[in-house]
Amino acid sequence: MLEWINDFGWIIWLTVFLLLAVAEMLTLSLYFILMSVGALAALVAFLFGAELWLQIVIFCVVALATTVLIRPLALSHLHRGPADQLSNVDRLIGRSAVVLEAVSTGGGLVKIGGDIWSARVQGGTEIPVGATVEVAAIDGATAVITHPSTHKASGTAATTA
Structure with missing residues (x-):
């Protein structure tokens, strides 16, 4: 099983990315899309030959960093304008x-x-x-x-x- 993961890990990371993107489309919370960026970073790490443990660390660090750093900025841009503005x-x-x-x-x-x-x-x-x-x-x-x-x-x- 571990050998298969080492050979086809890109499929796993691509699947994780797609599942997180679909979850974001269903929730629109800006959490899952930023976690999917972590999955893409892990995919890139896999393509450069990183070990599985390092791919998982990269996924976690990038997902956490984008959530902490980018989400507040994105939400502030989404909520611009007066609260009573009609749409x-x-x-x-x-x-x-x-x-x-x-x-x-x-x-x-x-x-x-x-x-x-x-x-x-x-x-x-x-x-x-x-x-x-x-x-x-x-x-x-x-x-x-x-x-x-x-x-x-x-x-x-x-x-x-």
Whole structure:
């Protein structure tokens, strides 16, 4: 068994690297990806002919060093900006939209900015094509819009679709 490890250790280190990378994709914690850097370092050590014990030490040292030194810097870059900053679809709430296909409680189409969204009206009757509405919420891939009669003329909804 030890002879096989000495001959094909690169397979083990590559497998460890891939498993740690997959674990990082599932957790997004920035621990596993930095540990996978240690596995790559051990792989390089194997390719240069290092003994198994040295490969394991290199893996541990590099994984620990990257976790201690790089993770805090990476997290600080990820958490830049104000805590209340809106992201993704939350930015669409309150924006104006133009109805492209009549919208009822059963569905329809609107254009928000440059994107076309499926939509449904939040209470009320069907909204005709060409009407300007306001996005009240986003429910999955559907924009929930308010009827023009309840459409507020606020500064946040002043952006055009």
